Amino acid sequence: MRFTDAFGQKPQGSAGFNLTFGDDNERSRSRMRELIIYIAEQCRDDLKFGATKLNKILYYSDFLAFKRYGTSITGAQYMRLNRGPAPTHLMPVREDMLAKKEIKIVERDYWTQTQKVVRPLRSANIDLFSPREIAVVDRVIKELWDLDAYEVSERSHNRGWKAARERDAIPYEAIFLSDEPLNEDDIDWAWNAAVDAGWIDVPF
Numbered sequence: 001m002r003f004t005d006a007f008g009q010k011p012q013g014s015a016g017f018n019l020t021f022g023d024d025n026e027r028s029r030s031r032m033r034e035l036i037i038y039i040a041e042q043c044r045d046d047l048k049f050g051a052t053k054l055n056k057i058l059y060y061s062d063f064l065a066f067k068r069y070g071t072s073i074t075g076a077q078y079m080r081l082n083r084g085p086a087p088t089h090l091m092p093v094r095e096d097m098l099a100k101k102e103i104k105i106v107e108r109d110y111w112t113q114t115q116k117v118v119r120p121l122r123s124a125n126i127d128l129f130s131p132r133e134i135a136v137v138d139r140v141i142k143e144l145w146d147l148d149a150y151e152v153s154e155r156s157h158n159r160g161w162k163a164a165r166e167r168d169a170i171p172y173e174a175i176f177l178s179d180e181p182l183n184e185d186d187i188d189w190a191w192n193a194a195v196d197a198g199w200i201d202v203p204f
Helices: 026-042 051-069 090-099 131-144 149-155 159-163 172-176 184-196
Strands: 078-081 084-087 103-110 113-120
Touching: 026 051, 026 090, 026 103, 026 113, 026 131, 051 078, 051 084, 051 113, 051 131, 051 149, 051 172, 084 090, 084 159, 090 103, 159 172
Parallel strands: none
Antiparallel strands: 078 084, 103 113
């Protein structure tokens, strides 16, 4: 596993940073509910859009924003599930939205599976988000548009997901883990970082 940032460079001082796991609070829940409605609005014509794909659009949007800008869009916590990462508090947020009639769940058949599709009953309040945050979400929706639930799940089984145990929180820094094999530059960087951190004594 190796670390890279959004521009292909290794983050400075990565040996000692604190990991970012997100949180469950009023702000993260509020932003998540509006993002759910926004995504459901944008994916209304996506015949492959269901609960699993919603989870993955939320996940990729938050983690890609963190990779690019240092902060996620919702601030929510994500955990490892069998079918890939998902927001830890998605279910209570969704149930509250159903109770308040902000969304409804429509079931439909997709091949041999039954999709649970979120349908918005109001418009999203996108004033909570910056233009660059919405741009990240739009990009993720576009890139995943042609994928079904199985395909987006398989894609999300990356190094960050594999490093966590079932139902464990996944740190946002996992987005910097690469699935590519190590090369000599990576090994040299890791060695120098370990020396700088005092993990390795170099004889003189």
